[in-house]
Amino acid sequence: MSGQREFDIVLYGATGFVGKLTAEYLDRRGGDARIALAGRSTDKLLAVRESLGEKAQSWPIISADASQPSTLNAMAAQTQVVVTTVGPYAKYGLPLVAACAAAGTDYADLTGEMLFIRDSIDLYHKQAADTGARIVHSCGFDSVPSDLTVFALYRRAQQDQTGELTDTNMVVRAMSGGLSGGTVASGIEMFSTVSADAEARKAMNDPYTLTPDRAAEPELGGQPDIRWRRGGEVSDALDGYWLAPFVMAGPNSRIVRRSNALLDYAYGRRLEYGELMSVGRSVVAPVAAALATVGNAATTAFASRYFNRIPRSLLERMVPKPGTGPSEQVRDNGHYTVETFTTTTTGAHYRARLSQRGDYGYKATSVLLGECGLALALDRDKLADLHGVLTPAAAIGDALLARFPSAEVSLETTRLD
Template identity: 75%
Template structure:
């Protein structure tokens, strides 16, 4: 890797989240060698002109998902490719292929389990052979999920408290919008699930991203469509109601893949679910039930509806990829999540993670930028794992160490 021209190439830099990631790297990357990549040199120039002086010397690379040779040349020039170009199910696999072939590390923002499954099936073995780390889900989906569980595991390990058992992720507060790219990704996912029985089966399997499905335990209580009282998760949530979290399906599959890739370090009886808090009011149980019902309907019925609507008509209505909210809205956003676990010795812990900034935009650009920097600059601190990986399996302790300076708060507390 020492002979590569760049440390990081940011592909999709002209998109909304891509431009935010470029801005973050311009302030956080120090002396890292960075290039911006996309389809239009003119638009790349426009993005670069908005960046601080230190970034004005960054090179510009023209590359297009429809031209594999341009992706191959880009991948061969750098240690790491960061990509914000989605929907990944439609556009992402050629770049994964290029990075796997070149032995180049890769980080993306996907929340699409079917795309990750295809990347595993098509390119995991080659990436292992070439030494590439293909790291999916490096934004709000799914780093808070993946890294809070990893932090719980590390603390329980230090305390000699046993393996993780029943573990629940709860979104406690959230303010922000959903990006056009995320909506496009969810639309593609729903369309495919509606027309392909195998895709539906994969989405319904809690271990769909497992490296060895037959080795996984058959555990109950891992529903992605659950509403219940908070005290069923932890006494600290007494009085609250929780319902299904919209991104539980992709996030939970990433977390379970991390456990398997780490040789079941979390435990063979690790049981995981995700929820969102709907408060304590008299209407909270109704809101929890509606959130859960809406989540089920979106998965089961959304794709059937979408496939009856012409793609062009739908694209005229929905927010477009590359679009996003105002700077004020991005700055006013925030999130806080709590992940509770009970270990095999009966010890209870909670990991709290929070960030300022809209989760899908500003916060995500920080998480993606730090993932790329960890892969490029912290190589001696990374686990000796290669192939199609998750944030926890690929970067683990190195990413945790980067969080404080990036304004990401993640603390683990022993409750009992």
């Protein structure tokens, strides 16, 4: 396909906040990749290009608009990979997925919207598999750290011949940054749908809502997204800590379970996966964990049923707007560290620790998305022989692990026993 296409990567949505950051990253890390910038406004795209380095000044500009599918079709036919930051994806994403699936073009996005991903699977997985397209959702902070730490643990246990993964939990140990306007807008779209549709609420609560075949999944219980635990219940390395629910556990956990299913349950059919965040080990930590759990549960329950009763104009005044973001200083000073713990079927205990400098919602996310796009375009000999609607681990797991060190994404696995 690479010899038949004009571009290796088209960055769609390059004028948005994360889009600009991704363009800057591709300018630094793209090497000789053939890259183009795409979006609705040619003038704004030209302004973004002018802000980049000398090499990027020759990048072509493509006019494309989600409201005009023919422009998306033409864009997809020109390139090997489309990297998109245009959300909310439930509102704008499916026409581009359709264009890429039809053209046999690989695709990477930043979505954490479970219902959009489910629609993408139902509508376009078979077609993408037939045309050889890889439609890879959730290529940012949602859900690369989750997906790739579990994949790395699987590879480590496979190397050590210590069996399959069982009880596995990601714990956010530290994070500094801000929630992006795009993420908030995606959340608004999702809860608007869920509060109006009982079937959508049911899908949101199913731990296997993104699975390729629901009937084939093992019955391991509800695997709740909202829970609190003592650290020692997860790993001896966390003894004394208290753990509260992590706000993105819902979409992240379902991406991990879909990865396992797409990889023919290589992680193991007894894999149970959850996500939490550390609230420390002080005397008030258990209270903080309990309050966070109750608050998270109450907010989710209310939003799932009554969100549409909140005036949209009020919401838009209260939340950051799409396309906005923090200052360069805040982005540069941000960071996060996650640790994923697992126990294998032979009783071996492991930890995978992933950390990144940069604000998780913007700078770090643009690095992850950029590397996913570059892996799809340039590392095709390292990609899994899978096509259709995929996940980062299932599509580009090994290629991404190989790219992490030079991208200053630290990921190490440690045996704890």
